[in-house]
Amino acid sequence: MVNVNTMVGIKDDFCIEELICCESFQQYCLGTSLADQILWDEWIEKIPHRKTDFEEAKKIVNILNVKQGSRLSQIKDLKEGIKYRNAFVEKIELGTEPNLNHKRAYLKYTIGIAAAIVAVLFLYFYSNPYLKDKNTPNIFKHYSSGMAVRRTIILSDGTVITLAKESSIQLDDAYDTGKRELWLTGEAFFDVKHDTAHPFIVHTSFNDVKVLGTTFNIKAYPNSKTTETSLIHGSVRIDSKSNPGNFVILKPNQKVVSNNQSETKDESVTKEYKVSVLQTDSFSKKPEETKWIRSRLDIDNLPLSAIAQKLQTWYGIEVLIADEEVKDYRYSGTFENETIVKTLEALQLSYPFKFEIENNKIIIKK
Amino acid sequence: MLFEEDVRSYWDKMRLGDKQALFELYNNMYFHLIRFGLKINADDELVKDCVNQVFLNLWDKRSRLNAVDNVKSYLMTSLKRCMLDQLAYTDKMNAAVSRMGAEEERAELSYEEIMIAVQQDDELKHKLQLAIKQLTPRQMELIQLKFFEGLTYEQIAERSSQTVKTAYNTIYDAIKMLKKLLK
Numbered sequence: 001m002v003n004v005n006t007m008v009g010i011k012d013d014f015c016i017e018e019l020i021c022c023e024s025f026q027q028y029c030l031g032t033s034l035a036d037q038i039l040w041d042e043w044i045e046k047i048p049h050r051k052t053d054f055e056e057a058k059k060i061v062n063i064l065n066v067k068q069g070s071r072l073s074q075i076k077d078l079k080e081g082i083k084y085r086n087a088f089v090e091k092i093e094l095g096t097e098p099n100l101n102h103k104r105a106y107l108k109y110t111i112g113i114a115a116a117i118v119a120v121l122f123l124y125f126y127s128n129p130y131l132k133d134k135n136t137p138n139i140f141k142h143y144s145s146g147m148a149v150r151r152t153i154i155l156s157d158g159t160v161i162t163l164a165k166e167s168s169i170q171l172d173d174a175y176d177t178g179k180r181e182l183w184l185t186g187e188a189f190f191d192v193k194h195d196t197a198h199p200f201i202v203h204t205s206f207n208d209v210k211v212l213g214t215t216f217n218i219k220a221y222p223n224s225k226t227t228e229t230s231l232i233h234g235s236v237r238i239d240s241k242s243n244p245g246n247f248v249i250l251k252p253n254q255k256v257v258s259n260n261q262s263e264t265k266d267e268s269v270t271k272e273y274k275v276s277v278l279q280t281d282s283f284s285k286k287p288e289e290t291k292w293i294r295s296r297l298d299i300d301n302l303p304l305s306a307i308a309q310k311l312q313t314w315y316g317i318e319v320l321i322a323d324e325e326v327k328d329y330r331y332s333g334t335f336e337n338e339t340i341v342k343t344l345e346a347l348q349l350s351y352p353f354k355f356e357i358e359n360n361k362i363i364i365k366k
Numbered sequence: 367m368l369f370e371e372d373v374r375s376y377w378d379k380m381r382l383g384d385k386q387a388l389f390e391l392y393n394n395m396y397f398h399l400i401r402f403g404l405k406i407n408a409d410d411e412l413v414k415d416c417v418n419q420v421f422l423n424l425w426d427k428r429s430r431l432n433a434v435d436n437v438k439s440y441l442m443t444s445l446k447r448c449m450l451d452q453l454a455y456t457d458k459m460n461a462a463v464s465r466m467g468a469e470e471e472r473a474e475l476s477y478e479e480i481m482i483a484v485q486q487d488d489e490l491k492h493k494l495q496l497a498i499k500q501l502t503p504r505q506m507e508l509i510q511l512k513f514f515e516g517l518t519y520e521q522i523a524e525r526s527s528q529t530v531k532t533a534y535n536t537i538y539d540a541i542k543m544l545k546k547l548l549k
Contacts, residue, residue: 016545018538060544063490063494064481064509064512064514065513066404069414071397074418075396078389078392078421085422
C-alpha cells in the first residue's frame with residue numbers, strides 16, 4: 001500500500017485506482033490547498049503520456065464527490081466579487097457629492113441595490129456553464145468592456161461592435177475565415193458588414209440572432225429576466241434556444257423582448273416573444289434603445305486632433321493620427337451616430353482624410 | 367468544540383470589517399454548505415452560486431450583523447433561504463408556485479440520488495445507476511464517507527471499527543469495480 005495521505009509513493013507508472021484512492025489527489029480535485037494544486041499540476045506536466053489517465057481519475061473523483069466544486073476557484077470568485085463590489089461603491093461615492101444630509105440615506109440605499117445587481121451579474125459570468133464549457137476556452141478571441149462605459153471593437157470584416165459596460169463577446173476562432181459567429185453576454189450595438197455568403201450570428205444564452213448586413217442592438221444580461229433585440233436597419237431573425245423552431249423576424253424600428261425564464265417546451269411563439277415598435281426620444285426622434293451609444297457631437301471649428309480625442313473617450317477605442325498635417329484640419333457641425341466609423345465617414349465628407357483599422361486601433365492618415 | 371470556536375471568532379472579526387476573516391470563514395464552511403445545499407436540491411451550479419451569494423450578502427451587511435451562537439446553522443439557514451428564493455422564482459415562471467409549501471417538508475436527497483442528479487449526460491446517469499447497484503452497501507457507505515463527507519481513512523476506520531488498511535482496501539476494490547462499469 002502506498003502512502004495514501006500524500007502524493008509520495010505515486011509514481012509515473014501509477015494505476016488509476018491508486019490515484020483515485022490517494023487522499024492528496026482527492027484534496028487536489030476539491031481545490032482545498034494551493035500547495036496541493038501546484039504540486040499535482042506540475043507533476044502531471046512532467047509525464048504528459050499519463051495525462052489522459054490522470055484526467056480519468058479526476059473525472060471519477062468528481063463523480064463521487066458529486067461536483068462539490070473546487071474551493072480554490074470558488075473563493076477566487078468570491079474575492080473578485082467583493083473587490084468588484086467595493087470598487088463600484090467607491091466609484092459611486094466619488095462621483096456623487098451629496099450636498100444635503102437628508103439625501104444620504106437615500107443614496108446609500110441606491111448603492112446597496114446597484115451593487116447587489118452588479119455582483120450577481122459578476123458571479124454569473126464566472127459560473128455561467130457556457131463560458132466554462134470545455135470546448136470553448138482559449139481558442140476564442142475575447143473582448144470585454146469591464147468598467148469602461150463603452151468599448152468599440154472593429155472586426156476584420158469591417159463589422160463595428162460597441163460593448164456597453166460589463167459586457168463581453170467571444171469570437172468563433174474561424175471568424176476571420178468566414179464563420180461569422182460570436183457569443184454575447186451583456187449589451188452591445190452591432191453594425192454588421194453586409195456579406196450574403198457569410199451570415200452573421202450572435203449567440204446569447206437564450207436566443208440566436210441571425211443577420212445579413214444590418215445595424216441592431218442586443219441586450220442579453222445573464223441575470224436579466226428578458227433578452228431584448230432592437231433593429232435599426234436591415235433584417236434579423238431571432239431563434240429560441242429553449243424552444244427550437246420558435247423564431248421571429250424583425251423589421252426595422254422594431255424590437256423583440258423574449259422571456260428568458262420560459263422553459264416549457266410547448267410555449268407558443270407569441271407567448272415567448274413580444275414584438276413592439278422602438279420608442280423614440282421626443283427630442284432627437286431616435287430610438288431610446290440605442291441612446292446609450294449615440295454621441296451628440298457639437299463641433300464648432302475644432303481641430304481633428306481634439307475631435308479624435310472626444311471620439312476615443314466616447315466610443316472606447318484608441319484613435320491615432322499618423323500625419324501631423326491632418327491634426328489641424330478643422331470641422332464644424334453636429335453629428336449623432338451609433339458608431340465611430342459612421343461619424344468619421346461624415347467628417348470625411350467635408351474635409352477628406354483616410355482612416356485604417358490596425359489591431360483594433362483607428363489610424364487617421366492624410 | 368474547537369471548530370465552532372474558530373468559526374465564531376472569524377464571524378466576530380468579520381463583523382468588524384476583517385475581510386481575511388470572511389475568507390477564513392468561507393474556507394471552513396464551504397464543503398459543509400455545499401453538501402447541505404446539494405441535499406436540498408441536486409443542482410450543483412445553483413448551490414455554488416447561492417453559497418457565494420450568501421457570503422457576498424454577509425460582507426454587505428457586516429456592520430449590521432449580530433453575534434451568533436451557532437454560525438454554522440445561521441449560514442445553513444441563509445443558504446436554504448437563498449436557494450428557495452431562487453427555486454421559487456423559477457417555479458413561478460413555470461406556474462407551479464403552490465409546491466413551495468411542500469418543498470420545506472420534503473426529505474433530503476440521498477448521496478446516491480445527488481450523484482446521479484448532478485450529472486447531465488444521460489448515458490452516464492444510466493451507467494451510474496447500474497454501477498451503484500453492483501456495489502455492496504458496505505462499499506457504498508465507505509465511498510460516501512470518503513468522497514462526500516470528506517473523512518480521512520483514519521476517521522473512517524475509527525467510525526466503522528476496522529483497520530485503516532481494511533477501510534482503504536474496501537474503497538480500492540469499490541473504485542476498481544466502478545471504473546470498469548463506467549467505461
